[in-house]
Amino acid sequence: MNPQKVESTTVDNFKRPSQTKEIWRRFSKSKGAVIGFVLFSIIAIMLLAADFIVPYEAAIKQDFTQQLAAPSREHFFGTDGYGRDAFARLLHGGRTSLSIALLATFSSAVLGSALGAISGYFGGKVDSFIMRSLDIFMSVPDILFTMAVVYALGANFTNLLFALTLAYFTNYVRLVRSQVLNLAEQDYVEAARAGGSGSTRIILSHIIPNAVGVIIVNTTLNVAKIILYESTLSFLGLGMPPPQPEWGLMLSEAREFMRTAPWLMFFPSAAIVITAASINLMGDGLRDALDPHLKS
């Protein structure tokens, strides 16, 4: 087209710095983030290696000579009302609880954010349709809805995941929509459109990255909430089928023995708190690492 090409001023060996590396560098500089990351890694490794630490057998084998034993060298965290080893149950139960919680958090975040982004970005009829459907959906209380789903489909891992996703995606829709409503008005979105970007690209590479801080904070808070929600379901008999261990189930079973064997309640609670805290610390660190204004 034109002889004076832009290429005529090429610079050799020029590399654009990778943004991912930069984010990781900032993440690893934050103390809280590192503590959270280490804690979470320890928990994750222990849960993944549960079979090598204590056999699954110990988590479900009932021993009526050993009911409600206090923590000892044989049973680190004592035994429950059926004489099952609480430590084994905590490790093996953690696998189920945490994987459901993480997966449900992830899928509800993705589903909710996608709907919220579409709703906020396109506005008009699409927005009305999504938001009105959501209103109807939310007029049924979460717990009732989840119960209905689990009851109708049966209590297993997949159905529980499905039910929890449906119970939790709604707050992401509202949250992300309100963010996107504001972000879509920004000049750089208009500029991206003027540069030839289509809607999908604009949402994914311009809008979501600006909303990601809020999404992350909400997501990390939700992991703990979902673990506790599982316990509500277990309490109602709609959690994972017994004798499979699960943190929520352990908590609800421990209620009965709160006076006589408080450790039964203490250890699962501590596990939930530590896990949740480590995830929150990581989330905060990640949010800060993603915020370029805090770049040092």
Place this chain on the structure above:
Amino acid sequence: MAHTEIQNILEIRDLKVIYKTDLEVVEAVNGLDLTIGKGKTLGLVGETGAGKTTTALSILKLLPSITGRILQGEIYFDGEDILKKSEHDMQSVRGNRISMVFQDPMTSLNPVLTVGDQIAEAVQLHNPDMSKEQINERVAATLNMVGIMPSRSGDYPHQFSGGMKQRVVIAMALSCEPELLIADEPTTALDVTIQAQVLTMIRELRDRLGTSMLMITHDLGIVAQTCDDVAVMYSGIIIEAGTAEDIFLGDKHHPYTVGLFNSIPNLDIKSDRLNPITGLMPDPTNLPKGCVFAPRCNHQMEICLEARPGVFEEGTHKIRCYLFSEAAGNSKAGVDLNAE
């Protein structure tokens, strides 16, 4: 018609654009005609609310989808009617063949993406076959071109000054070597010394790349420095157009243009005050039936209030005013301001 052999990169005929809300209809552009020759720069001048940005957005088909509507007209870009193109086709025109630089560099860059990534995205979008190395090279070259060290490509927009941001924005706009660059008041948000630098750079790059340009501004100084042709816009209508010479040196002018020149400070003539045009632009939701400038015009005649004036032509110079067109007969609306 003129577009059998294409000399004009852009030709707008009788464009009408409205913004329609539940409450009112804003008539932003009202039968606008505009021509930009290949390789030429047209200055579009007018006060705030004249419809300059609306015109620019119409060229890219980027009017707000819910309220903005093009009622009539044609926009020929390189001989093809833009208004007949699909959204998909427009996406490969935008940023590739027609680019736009917005007014405020502070907000037209994405705060969470590095400057390098943003330029790379613009390049990659229209050159999907380019390898990563080629894209990197282009990013570096583009940054070099606007006088920013490529080593800064990993920085975020907030680490740049306003002038540098506008350079980055211009770099992005030029990264695909567009045939037409629309610059919507590209220096208004910058302070004066930076304005001059950025303007000089725009001029140099335009000349080097041979880009045609639509320079939107309300600053006649900028027009004098950068433009080959000038169109003066008022209430969505071009009331006077011609070469820069016609406008700056010609002896016949639309009363609005005269007012525009009188309202800028003149260093040669000692005067205590500026002479702004009195009154306001007509309410775009309720435009007068006659000449849109008549309510503010010193030379107002009866006919001015009755029907829109036609075009008076003298060579390249065109004026829409009854002062020059004796017979009201040729005042029918729709007379082509750019008819050859």
